[in-house]
Amino acid sequence: xxxxxxxxxxxxxxxxENATMNCSYKTSINNLQWYRxxxxxxxxxxxxxxxxEREKHSGRLRVTLDTSKKSSSLLITASRAAxxxxxxxxxxxxxxxxxLVFGQGTRLTINP
Amino acid sequence: xxEVAQTPKHLVRGEGQKAKLYCxxxxxxxxxxxxxxxLKNEFKFLISFQNENVxxxxxxxxxxxxxxxxxxSPCSLEIQATKLEDSAVYFCASSQSGRxxxxxxxxxxxxx
Numbered sequence: 001x002x003x004x005x006x007x008x009x010x011x012x013x014x015x016x017e018n019a020t021m022n023c024s025y026k027t028s029i030n031n032l033q034w035y036r037x038x039x040x041x042x043x044x045x046x047x048x049x050x051x052x053e054r055e056k057h058s059g060r061l062r063v064t065l066d067t068s069k070k071s072s073s074l075l076i077t078a079s080r081a082a083x084x085x086x087x088x089x090x091x092x093x094x095x096x097x098x099x100l101v102f103g104q105g106t107r108l109t110i111n112p
Numbered sequence: 113x114x115e116v117a118q119t120p121k122h123l124v125r126g127e128g129q130k131a132k133l134y135c136x137x138x139x140x141x142x143x144x145x146x147x148x149x150x151l152k153n154e155f156k157f158l159i160s161f162q163n164e165n166v167x168x169x170x171x172x173x174x175x176x177x178x179x180x181x182x183x184x185s186p187c188s189l190e191i192q193a194t195k196l197e198d199s200a201v202y203f204c205a206s207s208q209s210g211r212x213x214x215x216x217x218x219x220x221x222x223x224x
Contacts, residue, residue, distance in 0.1 A: 033212065041217055041218075042218055043155075044215070086152070097211070099157040100157070101157070
């Protein structure tokens with residue numbers, strides 16, 4: 001069964017604006033990851049946040065994790081046309097090698 | 113190599129025929145994962161390997177699906193007697209740590 005549920009399913013914004021995507025999950029996790037998928041391609045790993053972390057940054061990406069609410073958000077600041085893609089959250093329940101459980105994804109469109 | 117290489121990119125099979133997909137992980141990565149993506153959203157975990165050993169096979173439909181990772185050979189995923197519902201994109205991913213996954217571009221399987 002799917003662990004993560006993402007919200008919204010689709011998001012369309014203007015270039016330069018910020019985009020926020022949310023992910024909720026159901027069971028205890030060791031870490032939560034965000035991936036990007038461009039059309040017709042495989043997933044690209046963006047960022048990993050551990051269960052004992054609350055916020056993490058990488059370039060224009062900011063991820064938050066609230067384990068009490070079992071939710072995470074991905075913020076992309078100053079969006080660019082190249083950010084147009086589908087974004088998936090994935091949860092891992094183990095410290096080591098693990099199967100990731102993916103959400104349904106958010107389709108992000110950046111309009112020039 | 114520096115990328116996960118999946119072959120073929122596209123595979124068309126008649127219902128009941130066999131399908132075999134291949135994956136060459138990134139050199140030095142000891143973990144290999146197979147995922148199935150249906151309808152461009154949900155990613156379903158199938159199986160993972162640590163080197164040539166099955167690590168987690170909880171997602172495999174065992175009646176018709178099998179997979180191997182043998183030394184000095186690409187990993188493979190084989191589907192015997194394909195069904196219409198097997199139509200999907202099959203992604204292979206490799207990992208050094210087992211946590212952050214690096215995905216290939218996928219094999220689009222169409223069962224007619």
